[in-house]
Amino acid sequence: MTASQPDPMLGRLIDGRYQVRSRIARGGMATVYLATDLRLERRVAIKVMHGHLADDAQFKNRFVQEARSAARLAHPNVVSVFDQGQDADMAYLVMEYLPGITLRDLLRDYGRLTPEQTIDITDAVLSGLAAAHRAGIVHRDLKPENVLLADDGRIKIGDFGLARAVTNSTGTGQALLGTIAYLSPELVTRGVADARSDIYALGIMMFEMLTGEQPFKGEQPMQVAYQHANDAVPRPSRLNPEVPPQLDDLVLWATAKDPAARPADAGVMLDRLLQVERELHTPGSDTGPQPTLVLAGGGFEASDSDTQLIGPAAQVRPEASATDAVAALAKTAHGRQSRGWWLLALVLVLAAVAGGTGWYFGGGPGSQVTVPTVNGVALDAAKTALTKAGFKVATDEVYTSSVPAGSVVSSTPAQGTKATNGSTVKLHVSKGRQPITIPPLAGLSKAQAQKAITGAGALVGTVDEQFVSDVPKDTVVSAAQAEGDKADLSKGGGYFKGLKVNLVVSLGAVPDVTGKAEPDAQAALSAVGLKSTEGKKDYSDSVPKGAVLSQAPQNQGPVRVGDTIVLDISLGPAPVAVPNVVGETWDKAKKDLTDAGFKVSYPATVGPIPVDQFPSAFKVTATDPAASTMQPKGSTVTVSLSFGG
Numbered sequence: 001m002t003a004s005q006p007d008p009m010l011g012r013l014i015d016g017r018y019q020v021r022s023r024i025a026r027g028g029m030a031t032v033y034l035a036t037d038l039r040l041e042r043r044v045a046i047k048v049m050h051g052h053l054a055d056d057a058q059f060k061n062r063f064v065q066e067a068r069s070a071a072r073l074a075h076p077n078v079v080s081v082f083d084q085g086q087d088a089d090m091a092y093l094v095m096e097y098l099p100g101i102t103l104r105d106l107l108r109d110y111g112r113l114t115p116e117q118t119i120d121i122t123d124a125v126l127s128g129l130a131a132a133h134r135a136g137i138v139h140r141d142l143k144p145e146n147v148l149l150a151d152d153g154r155i156k157i158g159d160f161g162l163a164r165a166v167t168n169s170t171g172t173g174q175a176l177l178g179t180i181a182y183l184s185p186e187l188v189t190r191g192v193a194d195a196r197s198d199i200y201a202l203g204i205m206m207f208e209m210l211t212g213e214q215p216f217k218g219e220q221p222m223q224v225a226y227q228h229a230n231d232a233v234p235r236p237s238r239l240n241p242e243v244p245p246q247l248d249d250l251v252l253w254a255t256a257k258d259p260a261a262r263p264a265d266a267g268v269m270l271d272r273l274l275q276v277e278r279e280l281h282t283p284g285s286d287t288g289p290q291p292t293l294v295l296a297g298g299g300f301e302a303s304d305s306d307t308q309l310i311g312p313a314a315q316v317r318p319e320a321s322a323t324d325a326v327a328a329l330a331k332t333a334h335g336r337q338s339r340g341w342w343l344l345a346l347v348l349v350l351a352a353v354a355g356g357t358g359w360y361f362g363g364g365p366g367s368q369v370t371v372p373t374v375n376g377v378a379l380d381a382a383k384t385a386l387t388k389a390g391f392k393v394a395t396d397e398v399y400t401s402s403v404p405a406g407s408v409v410s411s412t413p414a415q416g417t418k419a420t421n422g423s424t425v426k427l428h429v430s431k432g433r434q435p436i437t438i439p440p441l442a443g444l445s446k447a448q449a450q451k452a453i454t455g456a457g458a459l460v461g462t463v464d465e466q467f468v469s470d471v472p473k474d475t476v477v478s479a480a481q482a483e484g485d486k487a488d489l490s491k492g493g494g495y496f497k498g499l500k501v502n503l504v505v506s507l508g509a510v511p512d513v514t515g516k517a518e519p520d521a522q523a524a525l526s527a528v529g530l531k532s533t534e535g536k537k538d539y540s541d542s543v544p545k546g547a548v549l550s551q552a553p554q555n556q557g558p559v560r561v562g563d564t565i566v567l568d569i570s571l572g573p574a575p576v577a578v579p580n581v582v583g584e585t586w587d588k589a590k591k592d593l594t595d596a597g598f599k600v601s602y603p604a605t606v607g608p609i610p611v612d613q614f615p616s617a618f619k620v621t622a623t624d625p626a627a628s629t630m631q632p633k634g635s636t637v638t639v640s641l642s643f644g645g
Contacts, residue, residue, distance in 0.1 A: 009033060009048065013450070015087045016460040016500075018046050018094065029059060034097060037082075038454065039498055040402075044082060045098070049091040063091050070095075070160045072135050077128030079148065079158035095158070100151045103144035103205070112212030112240060115247055119277050121147070122206055124155035126273060129202070129266035132157075133195045140193050142201035143182045144208070180221045180228075181214050185257045188229045195265040202269070203233065203254025203262075210247060211239040215255075232257065246276040368418040371425055374408045375415055379429050382408045392424040399434030401498035406430065433496035441479040442490035446505045449476045453501045461500030465507050467528075467559040473508035510559055514548050518569055521548045529561035535568040541633065545572030573597075573633040580627035586641055587615035593623075597633035606643050618643055 009031070012020045018035045024045060025032045035046040049063050070081040083094035103121065106113070113121070125147055132139060139146075139160060146159040184200035187193050207215050215234060216227035233255040237243040254269060256262045263269035372389050374382035383393050403409045412426045413419045436457045441449045450460050461482035471477050479489040482500035487493065489501055511528060513521035518534070525532045533554065543549050547570050554564040579596050581589035586602070593600050605611060611618055622640040625631055 013038075013454050013460075014046065014048075014090070014092060015085055016450075016454070018044065018092075019454070020046065029063065035094075037094070038457075038459065043097045045095045047093050047095065051090070060091055063093070065160075070158075072137065073128075073131055073160075075128050075131040076154070077124045077156050078131060079156045098148050098150040098154065098156060100149050103147035103149060103209075106149060107144055107208060107212070113209045115210065115242070115244055115280070118206060118209040118247070119273065119280075121149075121155060121209065122202065122273060123270070123277075125157060125202060125205075126266045126270040128157040129198055130270050132160075133198070133265040133267065138193055138195055139198050139201075140187075141179065141182075142198050142205070143179045144205060145179075147205075180224050181216070183225065183228055184259070185229045186259055188225045194259070196259040196262045198266065199254050199262050199269055200259075202266075203251050206247070206251050206254065207233060207236050210236040210243050210251070213239070229257075244276075244280055246279055250276060367421045369421045371411060371413055371415050371417055371419055373415045374411055374427065376403060377408050379406055379408065379427065382411075382427055386425050386427075390421045391419070392422065394424050394426045395429050396426065397431045398428045399432070399497065400430050401433045401496065403430040405432035433498065436495055436497050438479075438489050438492050438495050438501060440490070440492040441476050441501075441503070444476050446474050446476065446503070449479065449503055449505075456495075457497040458495055459498065459500045461502040464502070464504045464558075465561060466504055467508065467510045467530075468506040469509040471506035471508075473506055475506050477504040477506050479503050504558075507561065510551075510553075510565065513551055513567070515543060517547050518567065521551075521567055525565055530559070531562065531564040532567055533564050535566040537569045537571050539572065539574035540570040541573045543570035543572075545570055575630040575632050578623060578625050578627055578629045578631055578637055581620045581639075582622060582627065584620050585616045586611060586618040586620065586639075589620045589639065590615070593637050593639075598631070599634065599636040600639060601636050602639040602641060606641055609643055611641060 007023055009020050010022065010033075014020065014035070017037060017039050019038055021034045021036060021043075023031060023033050030047045030049045032045055032047050035044055036042070037044050049060065064084060068084075070079065071084075074080075079098065080096040081093060082096065085092060125142075129139065129142070137160070139157065141159060142157070146157060148156045148158050150156065182201040182204045184193065184197040187197055204215065216224050216231065218224045218227065233252065235243075235248045236251055237245070237248050250269075250272060253272075254262055263272065369390050371391070372385040374385055377385070379395070386393050398409055400409050407430050409428045409430050411428065419425065434457070438456050438458060439452050441452060444452065446463065453460050466477065468477050476490075480502050481487050481489060481495060482502045484496075484499070489495065495501070507528070510530065511524045513524050516524065522532045535552075538549060540549055549568040549570045551568070552566050553559050554566050559565075576596055578598065579592045581592050584592070590600055590602075603611060606618060609617075618641040620639055621642050624638040624640075631637075
């Protein structure tokens with residue numbers, strides 16, 4: 001899409017609910033947009049399959065599989081999937097929106113990461129991956145692009161588009177999927193994957209985080225794939241000497257060419273990672289990241305929130321640190337000897353302070369209390385529950401269509417979270433549905449009416465298309481409330497935000513096929529989606545035989561696509577009896593036959609005498625067909641004549 005061609009998705013309303021705001025990212029299978037869920041009034045990320053893949057059943061199945069796989073996982077380190085559907089020919093899925101960057105962006109900006117940062121990110125990824133593996137799901141496409149780092153510090157795995165159930169992880173014979181740089185040897189050589197294939201991809205990611213580059217490189221993808229299948233991943237410390245041996249070993253364990261030599265799943269590897277983390281932060285460990293200097297924010301002890309980590313750039317020499325530590329300990333010992341009883345008194349005071357602090361934050365006013373569950377509860381009951389839990393209560397009112405008026409919609413802080421004892425919890429109380437005004441809709445085009453409905457804050461309900469003779473095609477005939485008293489909204493009127501409006505849209509008039517030959521009439525009706533059936537047959541002096549005499553819907557009520565039109569067919573003119581004109585003079589016989597609707601054939605002369613000059617001198621001796629024979633009007637009767645009778 002060039003700059004001169006704006007994205008047609010921007011501003012589009014998907015499925016009458018999701019308003020597209022901006023584009024976030026574009027991939028090989030889909031594009032991700034920032035959208036607003038008009039029903040729940042929240043920002044979401046909506047992933048829309050590329051149009052050229054919509055007819056490919058395999059890709060569509062993979063796309064739906066992503067929603068099903070992720071929806072089965074409820075974990076803080078896995079991107080939540082809210083919804084999945086089809087709007088016209090467009091498949092989409094709706095996910096939680098996480099403002100931030102990907103791990104790929106972080107590596108692009110900073111190159112390699114510190115061991116501590118690598119451990120933090122790997123911990124989060126393994127936690128989410130372990131939940132997937134426990135649920136029997138293999139991700140199959142783990143890479144830095146699919147690790148999301150939110151602005152609020154959360155780390156989540158996304159894009160389960162290649163996920164498969166573990167029991168179905170055999171090869172398919174298709175081209176290998178996923179990014180070649182993170183494919184396990186068994187995926188490259190045999191096209192099969194299980195939980196250990198995800199572990200291999202994570203090991204490659206750890207190598208990249210610790211060194212700033214991937215272990216295998218090549219100008220062509222097949223060169224990289226060949227190395228995955230045949231070469232061992234080197235130790236990260238060969239490229240970055242600051243990598244501790246424990247992380248070296250963890251990377252080599254995760255990237256073993258034989259799947260049986262790797263961790264069985266993410267849960268097993270997570271246990272080992274946590275053990276490595278404890279080892280690296282054990283005081284006196286000579287294998288930990290020694291060059292990291294910890295500066296406390298003041299006081300006797302430094303909490304996690306007070307601590308600042310100055311990474312390898314500080315390069316504090318272990319020898320100097322040990323010397324300084326010995327000197328500090330000697331000075332402390334000397335101070336203790338000189339102060340004597342004062343030190344004991346100080347310790348007792350500090351113990352008392354610690355005890356008082358423990359009471360204050362443990363059971364006193366500074367303690368942390370869980371906010372009770374009050375969503376959906378009547379206001380008075382919610383106030384009582386919060387007061388009993390030790391909170392003060394404030395309220396405000398909000399419109400919502402999902403909670404009855406007078407009940408709690410939500411609270412700040414949210415229910416289930418911790419808050420300080422005695423602090424104030426604000427209850428957001430439902431005012432019921434928000435009143436809105438729907439503009440007149442009858443006479444608008446279908447697209448204009450849908451835009452007017454969503455613009456007013458309502459949702460588009462059913463769109464019933466009907467054939468209406470006096471309303472142009474694609475024009476709204478009528479509109480009505482989908483809920484409540486179903487009042488007519490054709491001329492607009494009051495309604496409520498978030499509720500649906502049903503539309504009736506004209507398909508134009510049913511084609512008039514009277515007078516057409518029956519096959520032509522059937523084709524004309526079929527072209528607009530209508531069926532036809534033959535009705536009664538009747539004679540007609542004005543409609544040719546086999547043509548449509550009249551048409552009418554088979555059933556009463558509006559005519560819709562797929563309905564049947566009954567066609568009455570002409571049999572042509574009705575037959576009449578040939579008059580008995582034998583013995584009549586020719587002039588009288590001719591008049592009687594013509595008046596009966598027949599054409600007449602007769603000889604020009606009888607002998608040498610012209611018939612037309614002396615019509616009354618000739619008499620009819622016979623007719624063909626004979627008298628009283630039933631014949632169609634307009635057919636010819638041949639007359640035999642004699643002169644003078």
